[in-house]
Amino acid sequence: MISRRAALLTGLTLPLSRSAGEPGLEAFFALLSLVSKDVEAARKELAAGWRDSYAILLLEMLRLIKREPGVTRLLDALTEYTRKGFGPDLKAWLRWAWSLEYAPHSRYAEFKGSLYANIDARMRNFFPPGVKALIRLDQVEWGGVPVNGIPPLVHPAMLPAGEAQYLKDSNIVFGIEQGGEAKAYPKRILAWHEMALDRVGDVDLTIVYCTLCGTVIPYRSETAGRKFSFGTSGLLYQSSKLMFDEETQSLWPTLQGKPMIGTLAGSGMELDFVPVVTSTWGEWRKRYPGTKVLSLETRHKRDYSEGAAYRDYFATDELMFEVARRDNRLRNKDEVLAIRIRGTRPLAIAAKLLARRAVYELEHDGVRITIRTEGGANRAFVDGKQIPAYRAFWFGWYAQNPDTVLIR
Secondary structure: OOOHHHHHOOOOOOOOOOOOOOOOHHHHHHOOOOOHHHHHHHHHHHHHOOOHHHHHHHHHHHHHOOOOOHHHHHHHHHHHHHOOOOOOOHHHHHHHHHHOOOOOOOOHHHHHHHHHOOOOHHHHHHOOOOOOEOOOHHHEEEOOOOOOOOOOEEOOOEEEHHHOOOOOOOOEEEEEEEOOEEEEEEHHHHOOOOEEEEEEOOEEEEEEEEOOOOEEEEEEOEEOOEEOOEEEEEEEEOOEEEEEEOOOOOEEEOOOOOOOEOOOOOOOOOOOEOOOEEEEHHHHHHHOOOOEEEOOOOOOOOOOOOOOOOHHHHHOOOOOOOOOOOOOOOOOOOEEEEEOOOOOOOEEEEHHHHHOOOEEEEEEOOEEEEEEEEOOEEEEEEOOEEEOEEEEEHHHHHHHOOOOEEEO
């Protein structure tokens, strides 16, 4: 039996209880113990009850543990129990683990909450024992920051267009026009915050920018008669941002706008989203001369110069975090215009195709869609009414929408 004291010497938080018929969670943690006899006891317990679906628990630890001898112990245990030879290639291990049937340890959520609580105690709230999850928990990983470690902009200061001297006409902005009011959110600012809680046209919006998957989506903050206050969880699902609501601590994948982990999972709630365009400041201001735009006075110190945020990430086609599935019909970070219409399959249209067509018309699952492109900005219409559509990196959209229809 592994002592609680020995496991705590690893610096990890240890759950107290254990499940019959499975290795106790303390056995996984105790592989990192400073007490040799406890390490040996842990290895025997894991070997006796091993299933390959348990590998993700060791991989979760490897994501966070950087010091020796812990790394070597975890890799040796993985190689011994699984008979796989991926060595230190964590992405290869993850791809293999995700290829398995999802049959996690019965207390995997509790393990995850206990592990991530060492990053930020608030993360334990996302994974209480028995938490309901509609997505694979093993595909949820830490993004490198604590809860709200990338600080959202909350009702940020705005400027009239004529006072925004810091912007050049070529700067990229995300534009929203709602209820007769137009606002622009420059990429150079929003990329540092990834979320803005604002009000446009008398509608409260949660404007989410997943920099990793290249997507800005403005969601209405109210659904099913309830208004939610959203924040950044510090976690990712399939290399895309997971936001959480302060009211229930449920986790919402930003590409879906639905609660997928927590008390609201399976509730049928879904956030409505409003149209947004990716444009240049010059084109947006020309179309909406009365627009307002984010001020540099955000109450945060950042390098808000054009292209400063995520410069290295945007410069290559490489991913920062692994995804379970890819599709090579386009490059990872090729942009698509993503369209979701209830009752139809997800739709993605290559941005390069639309750049060559001022007007592009198609029929999709019985719905006639017209896309107009002006100054690089794409706007989608059905029956003359603009519908929500947004730019996304192909890899991020496909990872969560493998049944998508791609037009290129």
